[in-house]
Amino acid sequence: MKKAAIIGGTGYGAIxxxxxxxxxxEIKVEKIISHSQHGEAIASIYPHLTDFIEEPMHELEIEKLQEEVDIVFFATPAGVAKEILPQFTNPNLQCIxxxxxxxxxxxxxxxTWYGKDAATQQLLDKAVYGLSELYAEEIKQANLISNPGCFPTSALLGLAPALEHQIMSPQGISIDGKTGISGAGRTPTAKTHFSETNENVTxxxxxxxxxIPEIEEYLSDKAKTxxxxxxxxxxxxxxxxxxxxMYGQLAKKATTxxxxxxxxxxxxNNPFVRIREAGVFPATKDVYASNFCDIGIHVDERSNQIIIAAAIDNLVKGAAGQAIQNANLMNGWEETMGLHTIPIYP
Structure with a gap:
């Protein structure tokens, strides 16, 4: 069994x-690292974890950590992982x-898009983009994975086949994305306040x-244009x-x-992608708390468009679940290990 550490232990992704x-x-959570709340029991913040995690959260000690664990999950805000990763010297340490x-x-x-200093080019070149269904072979050979964003996971899984098979024109693609409030993270803001979000779409x-650049980079890679x-x-x-x-113009005649x-x-061969029958489209409840991506497709012959809907749980397939799926691929385990559960409904 491999030992894992989670850095950034109090965010929704970590939970x-x-x-x-x-x-x-095959994975045991050995350490939970928190910069701001180390020394505290995680159950004092999240009581639902009572009796599951008894050891208090730890402060980050890089030299010690990399010798004590086999896998490190970074559930941190943008800008943190790129500072810590270069300090790891253990070549066998797996990082996601x-x-x-x-x-x-x-x-x-x-x-340009994040408004922060970038990681070194060496680190960017070493990282493998961890969209499990599209880059499985590369993930299997990697020790450093960049887990995809939630919107790109949905958009890329929805659009890649249509572009690779040249069913959809590469020009004029439009993506309409909708997400729950947990996608904004745990720290409250005026925009995520109940009074602002309840009975409101923004x-x-x-x-x-x-x-945007993440979606465009990997769609371009798959479309070869x-x-x-x-x-x-x-x-x-x-x-x-x-x-x-997602909406795009048909590049050639095809039926739904x-x-x-x-x-x-x-x-x-991808157990977490489920394709709906004609006339049936996914809803977010269909994948709630699961690692599935459900996809529905309609060819609108009247407007010469193909319309694709792809639903995921933003915290699972869009974050933690996909990270575990990547860990499974990296270690040669069954891809569904720890993840093949029935979505919660209703």
Whole structure:
């Protein structure tokens, strides 16, 4: 059994890692690291963890940590992992970063969209983008994984087959994204205050969302041609869940049934992607608290468009679950280990 540490132990991503790793046969959470609350029991912050995690949270001691654990999950805000990772000297240590520090291959792009200094180019070049369904072979050979963002996970899984099979035109792609409030993290703000979000739908970061270059980079990689997308995000009054509805022009004549068949073939060996039948579309409740991505497809012959809806749980497939899926691939374990659970419903 491998020992794991979680750095950034009090955020929502970390809490989901703890919950899911309780089911894992090959990973044991050895240490939870918190900069601001080390020495405290995590159950004092999250009482639902009472009797599961008894050891208090630790302060980060890099030399000691890298000799005591085999896997490190970074559940930290942007800007933290890129400072800590270069200090690790153990070449066998497996690191999975849930933040956006290593997702973009270009330092300039990162600094433009995140407004922070980028990681070194050496670190960016070493990191493998951890979208399990699209880069499994690269992940299997890696020791450093950049876990995808929640919106890019939904958008890339939804769009990649259509672009790779040249069903959708690479020009004029539009993505309408909607997410629950947990996507904004645990720290409250005026925009996430109950009075502001309840019975309200709010577009935000129009044309400025940091996931735009991530979506474009990896869509371009899969399409083998430069892709630019129009991406609009909305905050929805629900705790968790995310859905992207995507629109593009058909590049060749196809029916809904034909496209669904292509998607089913594309993902036939990917246990966490479920393709809906014609006329059936996913809802966020269908994947609640699970690692599934559910995809529905419609070809609108009248407007010559293909419409794709992809739903995930932003904290699981969009964060912690995918991080564990990547750990499974890195270690040659069953990809579904610790993750193949029925979504919570209702």
């Amino acid at each position: 989901e890692l703890i919950r899911l790793l309780q089911l894992h046969k 970063d849930l933040s956006g520090d290593l997702r973009l291959s270009s330092q300039t792009e990162y600094e 577009p935000y970061k129009i044309g400025q969302h940091q996931h 430069p892709i630019t997308v129009a991406f609009t995000t909305h905050l929805i009054p629900m705790t968790r869940g995310l859905i992207c509805t 049934e034909e496209v669904i068949e292509i998607y089913q073939s594309y993902y036939e």
